[in-house]
Amino acid sequence: MSSAPDSIQFLLTLPPVMARDFDSLDNRKPPQWFACSDSAGPPLGSGGGTANLLVEAWRATAARGVHAASPSARETAVKRPEVRAPSQSLSAWLADNRKLILHSGGMSRRLPAYAPVGKLLMPIPVFRWARGQPLDQTLLDLAVPEYSRVLAAAGPSAVAMLVSGDTLMRAKNRQLVRKTIPSSHPAFRARLVGARKCPPPP
Structure with a gap:
């Protein structure tokens, strides 16, 4: 599994309105970027x-396969966008690239x-x-490079990193711990999760 930044897929939960319009912001386009809101x-x-989030991202960005269902007579009378079910299994999709x-x-x-x-x-x-920081930068702009570096430094079995969206981690020490990287913020814990086994939190 490659650890290059472009091999990371970024999955976000956002409020409903922002999740709907997220792909119109900047240049964060699917399938590398995906945003959804929690279910009602x-x-x-x-x-x-x-x-x-994982299931919604899999449905939206996995390889497309056969039609999800045969359209009814009523549905064929009204033109609808073609809907295809993922031909790729969830486990295969998870192994395709790392998920942040x-x-x-x-x-x-x-x-x-x-x-x-x-x-x-x-x-x-x-x-x-600081140099090179845009005046309209957001927490996401600052957080993604740091988190991507941590995920890239993880072992080959790590396929996902789960983080809180209100914390900025800036690691000065390049010697990164491979299994668990907690920040000083008590409400934040970052874990590198293996594909086959997710260890229980400490």
């Missing part, structure tokens, strides 16, 4: 939200002002003495 109903929690999963939906109790757009899209001022 009771809160899913981080585990349920991750499972929902960033959660940025929810109520955002720590940052309520940015709950409507999603914490990852909140503006971040240019760092003092």
